[in-house]
Amino acid sequence: MTKELTRLTTEDQVAKLLGFELLEVSPGYAKAEMQIQSSHLNGIGTLHGGIMFSLADYVFAVAANSYGTPTVAVQAGISYYKTPSGPIVSAESKELSNGRKICSYEVEIRDPDGTLVAKFIGTGYRKI
């Protein structure tokens, strides 16, 4: 992995705090999963939308930085479809566009049986 990508994946404190496990990385692609824990729940006892977004944002950032060019998120949107069935959710990021300065990735969050839980699209800006 490139130096920039290594830093992203090894020094992301939120990934550590929330227990994101990176499963696979290739150019323009990343996949991760997390165990749902009691500290991840919202006030109604289901997986917090912010935690799902954070997992999606993480694989988006890993995929967007997979070429070694430092890339930051400028905008992201997420749609929520169902309460995760547990005990794990996975997130897979695929490239939609890889421009010189602007890039776009879609992320699908799924239950262990493959059911779609949420979908995210993020726009990145390549800083150099």
Next chain:
Amino acid sequence: MTKELTRLTTEDQVAKLLGFELLEVSPGYAKAEMQIQSSHLNGIGTLHGGIMFSLADYVFAVAANSYGTPTVAVQAGISYYKTPSGPIVSAESKELSNGRKICSYEVEIRDPDGTLVAKFIGTGYRKI
């Protein structure tokens, strides 16, 4: 505060984990803040976009549930403008639309000096 709102604000485990402090609630409105901690940082050492989203999502959920009708997020988008200057960021949620079944709230995340750091719009669905 209504019973539903009390549960959201007192039983949100992510708010506890990430240190969100609710400052103000009124019908259709909520404001909170958080201290930026080292566990909130991404791989490039700045406040993680997922943490900012989570803070925004929290005040959105509190405001959307402030009438006592259980409301869940169906979609949300966030735009990021600058790295927070620290050590605190605040998030304020205002109502854009309060329909019988669908509602919309905008959230502004700001630095202590008032500079806009990020903007969020969330769509909620009233379950009953």
Next chain:
Amino acid sequence: MTKELTRLTTEDQVAKLLGFELLEVSPGYAKAEMQIQSSHLNGIGTLHGGIMFSLADYVFAVAANSYGTPTVAVQAGISYYKTPSGPIVSAESKELSNGRKICSYEVEIRDPDGTLVAKFIGTGYRKI
């Protein structure tokens, strides 16, 4: 086609004005295309983002209403990737989620050679 769907596809005045041609419809799915015309251009002489959005919104609406339940858009987002190469763009809508009250569809707008030009995700609310 159901009565509701027929009305959508035959009485949409914007589809007529802008020249949208519906190519295919099935439950949860729709595909259309349009010829790029001079009246579709923005101030820099390329296909207007609002026209691309309108085409995407049209196939989203057709797909979302394909079951016969009146469904309205509550939110939509679009990401733009490249200037269309012309002279035609197509839009294909696929179902991401089909809940009782809330549904979600993604739309991909493509050049004749299949290159992705823009991506749209829309959230619908089923009125009955």
Next chain:
Amino acid sequence: MTKELTRLTTEDQVAKLLGFELLEVSPGYAKAEMQIQSSHLNGIGTLHGGIMFSLADYVFAVAANSYGTPTVAVQAGISYYKTPSGPIVSAESKELSNGRKICSYEVEIRDPDGTLVAKFIGTGYRKI
């Protein structure tokens, strides 16, 4: 007005086709309105979401290009709140962020009595 802005406002063919009237422009700001016409209606007889988006996108583009730097949309989202009461809707674009390469604008679409009909946020990329 700058040369770039002049071109946007005078040569936008969609603004002509749909009848957008630019009311006010200043650095980072634009306001326009349109008369709702029968050619603007969707299959259920109300103002087409794509037309509302196009009007919002137009004032976004005018505001984003108001400094004279060519700026293109990379992403935009819109939330719909109510059917316009007619016969006119207005759209006002305000600056959220004006970075060297990335900018963000929010647009509110309103009925003649000031009721909020829809809200749009667009992200622009400054090409030079």
